[in-house]
Amino acid sequence: MKSRIAIERCSVALAAALALGAGAVVAQDSDNTLGDPRTHAERGLQAAVDFPGYANLCDLNMTFRNVNRLVTDPPAVREPGAQARGNAGGRQRGGAASVPPPAQVFDNLFFVGSQSVSSWLLGTEDGYILIDAMNTDQEAQSIIEAGIVSLGLDPARIRYLLITHAHGDHFGGHNYISDAIAPRIVMSEDDWDLASRLAEHPRFGLPPAKDLSVNDGDQLTSGTTTLDIRVTPGHTPGTISPVFTVYDNGTPYRAMLWGGTGFNFGPNYEQMRAYAASANRMKQIAIEENVQVFISNHARRDGSLEKIGMLSGRGSGDPHPFVQGEELAGVFDVLEQCALAQAARIRNGDL
Ligand SMILES: [Zn+2]
Numbered sequence: 001m002k003s004r005i006a007i008e009r010c011s012v013a014l015a016a017a018l019a020l021g022a023g024a025v026v027a028q029d030s031d032n033t034l035g036d037p038r039t040h041a042e043r044g045l046q047a048a049v050d051f052p053g054y055a056n057l058c059d060l061n062m063t064f065r066n067v068n069r070l071v072t073d074p075p076a077v078r079e080p081g082a083q084a085r086g087n088a089g090g091r092q093r094g095g096a097a098s099v100p101p102p103a104q105v106f107d108n109l110f111f112v113g114s115q116s117v118s119s120w121l122l123g124t125e126d127g128y129i130l131i132d133a134m135n136t137d138q139e140a141q142s143i144i145e146a147g148i149v150s151l152g153l154d155p156a157r158i159r160y161l162l163i164t165h166a167h168g169d170h171f172g173g174h175n176y177i178s179d180a181i182a183p184r185i186v187m188s189e190d191d192w193d194l195a196s197r198l199a200e201h202p203r204f205g206l207p208p209a210k211d212l213s214v215n216d217g218d219q220l221t222s223g224t225t226t227l228d229i230r231v232t233p234g235h236t237p238g239t240i241s242p243v244f245t246v247y248d249n250g251t252p253y254r255a256m257l258w259g260g261t262g263f264n265f266g267p268n269y270e271q272m273r274a275y276a277a278s279a280n281r282m283k284q285i286a287i288e289e290n291v292q293v294f295i296s297n298h299a300r301r302d303g304s305l306e307k308i309g310m311l312s313g314r315g316s317g318d319p320h321p322f323v324q325g326e327e328l329a330g331v332f333d334v335l336e337q338c339a340l341a342q343a344a345r346i347r348n349g350d351l
Pocket residue numbers: 165167235260261
């Protein structure tokens with residue numbers, strides 16, 4: 001019995017490696033013995049008390065949508081009367097009024113995003129790295145570029161556009177950024193591959209043509225800013241979760257951006273296990289590197305808009321709302337345990 005389980009574990013790891021493609025980072029999650037969905041969900045929800053934006057990952061009634069529509073897939077069946085919204089129209093739900101003002105969050109980190117999807121600018125005037133390009137060229141112009149300018153910064157100093165993963169809400173505005181600024185566009189090899197196979201999507205700009213490919217452990221340097229590339233397979237095969245240093249009035253803190261959050265890749269057992277393994281691995285890295293700032297590229301996940309709101313009333317000597325202590329590690333328990341809960345559901349055929 002024991003050896004059969006061992007073989008099963010091996011084949012799961014092998015299947016995950018094959019599914020993720022060559023060069024993928026395959027880590028082990030902490031508990032290879034997959035338990036009951038409910039047990040994992042309870043652990044996840046317990047940890048989510050401090051991270052409410054991630055709690056719904058543990059929803060055991062979640063439907064596993066797959067947003068990765070490939071060119072080889074049959075065409076989508078359109079609802080009668082539905083209209084494609086197109087790239088030019090953008091996707092500002094609720095209109096322009098719903099776009100929050102851009103904000104300086106740390107000395108060298110700036111929020112330029114909407115209620116639904118975030119773009120972060122990292123660096124100083126000697127060279128910036130822009131993380132993600134939002135849904136469309138229109139958003140890239142009116143929210144990212146205009147936001148950077150209104151913060152008094154120069155978008156022409158962006159050297160790299162790092163795209164966390166090959167989904168349209170993160171790469172959709174790359175064309176405008178390329179035309180206006182011409183930074184190198186950076187993704188992981190696996191997500192360049194995914195991008196090359198994605199079908200056109202009515203809500204997002206087209207995927208970028210392949211540019212710079214990075215691997216786990218690489219560093220991206222722009223002026224005096226350096227960002228560590230961590231590849232965290234799960235949300236997509238090559239999601240990047242960058243780690244970097246932010247400064248609060250000169251005091252440095254290590255920060256991490258979880259590059260892809262939702263379980264929207266269909267009922268894929270191996271990918272769900274890879275997600276859990278990535279969360280576990282990044283927890284170890286966060287502990288080793290004393291990461292104290294955890295952000296997302298979706299504001300409703302990390303509560304960044306509420307925290308930005310707290311920044312304006314902050315007195316000298318008050319703690320920074322984005323800086324956390326040891327409790328930060330708990331967010332990885334949410335990510336890992338919820339992924340294990342969903343993996344167990346898929347294993348059980350409980351879809
Ligand atoms: Zn995504």
